[in-house]
Amino acid sequence: MSMTSYLEAGRRAVMEEMQRDERVWALGEDLGRGGVFGQYKGLQEMFGDERIADTPISEACIMGAAVGAAMTGTRPVVEMRFSDFALCAVDELVNQAAKARFMFGGQMRVPMVVREPIGMWRSSAAQHSQSLEAWYAHIPGLVVVAPATPADNLGLLKTAIRNEDPVVYMEHKNLWALEGEVPEGEHLVPLGKAEVAREGVDLTIVTWSAMRHPCLKAAEDLSAEGIGVEVIDLRTLWPWDREAVLASVGKTGRLLVVQEAVSVAGFGAEIAASVAEALHYRLRAPVRRLGAPRIPVAYAPPLEDQARVTDKAITDAVRGMVVPQTVA
Amino acid sequence: MAARKTTAKKPNVSGDELKQYYRDMLLIRRFEEKAGQLYGMGLIGGFCHLYIGQEAVVVGLEATAKENDKRITTYRDHGHMLACGMDPKGVMAELTGRQDGYSKGKGGSMHMFSKEKHFYGGHGIVGANVPLGAGLAFADKYRGNDNVTYTYFGDGAANQGQVYETFNMAALWQLPVVFVIENNQYAMGTSQERSTSTQDIYKRGEAFGIPGEMVDGMNVLSVKEAGEKAVAHCRAGKGPYILEIKTYRYRGHSMSDPAKYRTREEVQKMREERDPIEQARDMLLTGKHASEEDLKAIDKEIKEIVNASAEFAKDSPEPALDELWTDIYAKEVPQGEAV
Numbered sequence: 198m199s200m201t202s203y204l205e206a207g208r209r210a211v212m213e214e215m216q217r218d219e220r221v222w223a224l225g226e227d228l229g230r231g232g233v234f235g236q237y238k239g240l241q242e243m244f245g246d247e248r249i250a251d252t253p254i255s256e257a258c259i260m261g262a263a264v265g266a267a268m269t270g271t272r273p274v275v276e277m278r279f280s281d282f283a284l285c286a287v288d289e290l291v292n293q294a295a296k297a298r299f300m301f302g303g304q305m306r307v308p309m310v311v312r313e314p315i316g317m318w319r320s321s322a323a324q325h326s327q328s329l330e331a332w333y334a335h336i337p338g339l340v341v342v343a344p345a346t347p348a349d350n351l352g353l354l355k356t357a358i359r360n361e362d363p364v365v366y367m368e369h370k371n372l373w374a375l376e377g378e379v380p381e382g383e384h385l386v387p388l389g390k391a392e393v394a395r396e397g398v399d400l401t402i403v404t405w406s407a408m409r410h411p412c413l414k415a416a417e418d419l420s421a422e423g424i425g426v427e428v429i430d431l432r433t434l435w436p437w438d439r440e441a442v443l444a445s446v447g448k449t450g451r452l453l454v455v456q457e458a459v460s461v462a463g464f465g466a467e468i469a470a471s472v473a474e475a476l477h478y479r480l481r482a483p484v485r486r487l488g489a490p491r492i493p494v495a496y497a498p499p500l501e502d503q504a505r506v507t508d509k510a511i512t513d514a515v516r517g518m519v520v521p522q523t524v525a
Numbered sequence: 526m527a528a529r530k531t532t533a534k535k536p537n538v539s540g541d542e543l544k545q546y547y548r549d550m551l552l553i554r555r556f557e558e559k560a561g562q563l564y565g566m567g568l569i570g571g572f573c574h575l576y577i578g579q580e581a582v583v584v585g586l587e588a589t590a591k592e593n594d595k596r597i598t599t600y601r602d603h604g605h606m607l608a609c610g611m612d613p614k615g616v617m618a619e620l621t622g623r624q625d626g627y628s629k630g631k632g633g634s635m636h637m638f639s640k641e642k643h644f645y646g647g648h649g650i651v652g653a654n655v656p657l658g659a660g661l662a663f664a665d666k667y668r669g670n671d672n673v674t675y676t677y678f679g680d681g682a683a684n685q686g687q688v689y690e691t692f693n694m695a696a697l698w699q700l701p702v703v704f705v706i707e708n709n710q711y712a713m714g715t716s717q718e719r720s721t722s723t724q725d726i727y728k729r730g731e732a733f734g735i736p737g738e739m740v741d742g743m744n745v746l747s748v749k750e751a752g753e754k755a756v757a758h759c760r761a762g763k764g765p766y767i768l769e770i771k772t773y774r775y776r777g778h779s780m781s782d783p784a785k786y787r788t789r790e791e792v793q794k795m796r797e798e799r800d801p802i803e804q805a806r807d808m809l810l811t812g813k814h815a816s817e818e819d820l821k822a823i824d825k826e827i828k829e830i831v832n833a834s835a836e837f838a839k840d841s842p843e844p845a846l847d848e849l850w851t852d853i854y855a856k857e858v859p860q861g862e863a864v
Contacts, residue, residue, distance in 0.1 A: 227714045230786055253684030253720040254651045254712050282650060285685070320570030320622065322633045324649035492849055496571060496633030497622030499843045 198380055204373040206347040207236050207312075210354035211274060213383075215244055218272065221358055224250040224259055225276025225312075233278050234314070234373055260286030260311070264294045264363075267309040272358060277313040280329045280367060294363040295338030309364070310357045315343070316369040316407055316457055320501060323493035328406070328458035333365040334434045334467070340364040340388060341434040345409035347377040349432055352386030360388065369407040369457075391438035393445070397425035399519050400451035403442055403468050405431040408455045408506060415511035424519050434464050439471060446472050450481035451518050455506055460488030482518045487511060538746065540814030546588060546745045547805040547815075548823050550580035553604040554802060555831045556613055560603065560620055563835060564780045569620045572649075573634045576604035578775040581801035582707050583608040585748025586675055586768075589756045593670070597645040597658045598677035600635035601707075601774075605677065609642045613834035623841035630844040631852070652678060652685025655704070659695045662702035662765075673701045673759040681712025683726045689733075692765070696733040699764035703755045704730075706769040707742070713778045714786045727769035737767030743799040746808075773799070 201209070215221045222244075223237065229251045231238035241249040252259050256277060263273040277283035283290070294307045315328040333341045340362055344350040350368060357364040394409060395416050404412045409430045416426035427445050431437050446452045452472050454465035465486045473484055489504040538546075557575040564573050576583075579601075587608040590596075598605045606616050611627065619626025619637050627637040635649045645661060648654035658676025665672040682688060683706055695702050706727065712720045723729075727737035736758070740751040748770060755766040773795045777784035784792075809815040 226712070230714045233713070251715055251719060253715075254681040255684045255686065257686050258684075285650065285653070285687075320633060322571060322636055322649070323631075324635070325572065490849075492853055493631075495631040495844075495849060496619075496628075496636070497630030497844050498570070499846065500622075500630060500849050503846060503849050 198378045200376050201347050201351075201379040202373065203347045203350050203368070203375045203377070204234060204236050206351040206379055207354055207368060208238060208240070210351050210358070211237065212240060212243065214355055214358040215240070215248060220270065221272045221274065222248040222250065223274040223276060224252050224263060226252055226254055226278060228276060232276060234370070236373075237276070256282055256285035257289060260289035261293065263309050263311075264289055264297070264307055267294070267307045267363075268297065268305055273309045274358060275309060275311045277311060279325055280313040280315045281324050281327050283311065283313040290339070290363070290365070291336050295336050298362065299338060306361055307363045308361050310354070310360075310366050311363065312366045312368065314370045315367045316371055317494055317501065317505065318371040320496055320498060321494075322496040326494040328456070330365075330367055330406075330434055331458060331462065331464040334464050338362065339435065341367070342388065342432070343367045343369070343406040343434060344432060345369070345372070345406050345430050347375060348379045348384065349386055349392075351379055352384045353388070353432060356385050356388055367406065371407050386432065388433045389436035389438055391432055391441040392430045393427065393441065394430045395426065395428040397427035397449065399425045399449055400453060400515055401427045401429060401442070401445040401449045402453050402455055402511070402515075403429045403431060403465075404455040405434060406457065408457050411506065411508040412455050412511055414508040415515065418508070418512055419515055424515060426515060437468070442468060442472065443475055446476055447479060450479060452480070452484045453511070453514055453518060454484070454486045455511060456486070456488040457506060458488055459491050460486050461491045463488050485514055485518060487514055538749070540809070540812065542588070543746075543805065543809055543812075544815055544819070544823070546584050546749075547802065547809060547820075548827065549584045549587070549608055550745065550802045550805060551823065551827050552613070552830065553580045553584070553607050555827050556607060556617070556834065557603060559831045559835050560617070561776070561780065563617075563621065563838070568839065569634070570622070571633055572600065573620065573780045574601040574778065575774070575776045575780070576601055578795070578801075579707060579709060579742065579772045580604060581745040581748050582705070582742045582770045582772050583677075585745040586703075586705060586752045588749045589752035590675070593643060593672045595643040595645060595661045595665070595672065595674040596677065597654050597661060597674065598647065599651065599654060599679060599682065600647070600649050601679070602635065602637065602647045606637060606639070606642075606644055609639075609644050611639050611642050611644060613830055614837040617834040617838035618841045621838040621841070622843065623838060624844045624848070625837070625841040629848055631848070652682040652688055654678065655682065655685070655688045656691045658704075659691045659700055659702055662695065662700040663698065666698070666700055671701070671760045673703055673756055675703050675705055677705045677707055679712065680706060680708040680710065680717050680721065680726060681715075683729070684712070684720060689729075692730060692733045692735055695765040696735050699762065701759040701762070702765045703752070703759055704735075704765060704767045706767065707772055708769055709772050709774045711774070711778070711787070714782065714784075716786070725769070727767050730765075730767040735765050735767055737769060740768055740770045742770035742772035743801045743804065745801055745805055
């Protein structure tokens with residue numbers, strides 16, 4: 198084990214997979230200078246400008262070209278910089294990449310990874326802050342991954358690159374500098390397998406991406422009050438680990454879903470509905486969701502903060518579910 | 526339909542006009558320097574794209590605009606707002622995210638508007654504002670007036686597909702739109718040579734029957750002259766026109782870009798030999814349109830305006846939290862519980 202940042206873990210994943218498999222290559226804007234966040238630093242020097250390819254600012258063309266290149270058997274890693282910008286290329290992703298295997302009767306496949314960072318950091322306003330994972334989870338044919346830790350960013354990105362279908366890989370911009378233990382040597386994390394990040398008996402929190410961290414903080418704070426919170430980090434949204442979630446809620450009888458994205462029609466709604474369908478009569482409290490209100494992310498810090506789920510909001514919500522009489 | 530290169534012009538405007546352009550460019554320069562300072566102090570956050578070096582482009586073109594003409598641009602928008610007469614205080618207060626900013630603190634550097642000045646933003650997605658510009662022009666044509674729309678974008682955006690869909694439609698419908706390509710030679714960190722197959726972007730209109738020309742964007746008079754020709758073409762109902770204006774940004778793509786993809790010497794050479802404000806200053810002095818004292822008085826006036834905008838932007842209150850729930854739908858729609 199060694200301490201590595203979330204950003205470096207992603208860089209290492211691409212590097213290791215490019216060393217392992219010469220069909221793997223990457224394309225996007227400014228990759229030669231290391232990518233806009235530094236997540237490709239030094240890779241063009243190492244692999245040359247054909248395998249780490251700089252492109253014009255042409256998202257639709259980048260995505261479309263990657264789909265074509267993937268259909269012929271290469272394994273492109275597409276860098277979109279921000280999930281907000283990737284919207285310029287959604288047709289190629291949703292109508293082409295996601296459906297090619299199906300439409301061509303399984304003769305064609307599109308093994309590509311689309312990296313499109315999500316989330317709020319600070320004052321990036323409405324077009325650079327969105328968490329759009331639910332859009333892609335809705336599309337048959339796509340795999341959706343949202344890692345929360347450096348180790349997962351390494352292991353999931355490597356697995357995503359080896360995957361045979363298009364993967365929308367959503368790193369969180371606010372996690373780039375996060376340091377964590379990362380295994381030395383080969384490290385792969387399977388898709389569709391959640392992690393029980395903390396065990397508890399009273400309530401289950403299901404979360405993913407950056408929200409894992411405030412959830413763990415809230416769970417720690419609540420343990421001092423004698424409330425045992427189990428925190429499940431989904432890690433991949435499609436496929437999602439239904440078995441792990443149902444097992445946990447079956448045990449605790451309470452479910453709180455925590456997401457950074459707009460709560461309305463977010464992926465949390467899918468989790469909540471699935472649990473209600475499967476476990477309705479075993480629930481000890483109504484299922485709850487915490488997420489952003491349905492508003493664009495604002496620029497001014499106090500307004501931006503209104504869209505954030507804080508560890509305090511989480512502890513309040515948990516208390517309200519476990520000990521209803523404490524609700525004002 | 527022939528495309529030609531414009532060369533630097535001798536002054537063919539009055540001394541007062543030239544002085545006005547000098548003043549407007551200097552306002553942008555000093556405003557942006559102040560914004561950079563406030564960013565360094567943490568008073569401005571997020572993405573902040575400075576216009577320093579490109580001032581002659583927007584000032585030269587604004588000199589060709591008449592009342593009710595429209596403009597729309599990308600995220601490097603501070604200069605455009607100042608040049609079309611928006612209040613520096615309101616712009617700076619938006620940069621600091623305060624309630625007196627043009628977007629009440631909700632939009633920030635990249636997203637400001639002014640209906641009064643016909644400034645339609647301030648857009649954060651590269652190339653995405655170009656079809657909008659055609660739509661603005663369509664509305665004017667539909668209404669039967671002779672307004673034109675200045676649609677600004679960069680050399681980077683020129684590689685976005687929707688730009689060519691827009692060229693086609695604007696030519697097909699003969700829309701009164703001036704496509705202004707501010708070619709500052711770097712698409713973020715990638716030079717034009719490394720991102721663009723043919724270097725003369727203005728020629729790309731030929732495939733659609735749109736005339737275009739390349740313009741020296743470091744000389745405000747060259748820009749104005751080319752702009753007048755383009756605007757006359759549009760106002761006469763002859764359809765769109767392309768101006769590829771060669772310019773240069775002295776700072777990084779945004780405040781978080783150290784611009785290591787080019788040499789210090791390259792920037793220095795441009796500053797020393799081509800600076801648009803220095804060129805205007807030379808023309809004013811050698812043409813005896815202004816004395817050193819006149820220019821000092823302008824410097825002082827600008828400094829006061831910029832300082833006042835910064836003070837205003839620091840003193841303006843942060844937006845009220847209720848504000849977050851307004852301006853989402855035309856009629857405030859109940860949002861339900863914030864689940």
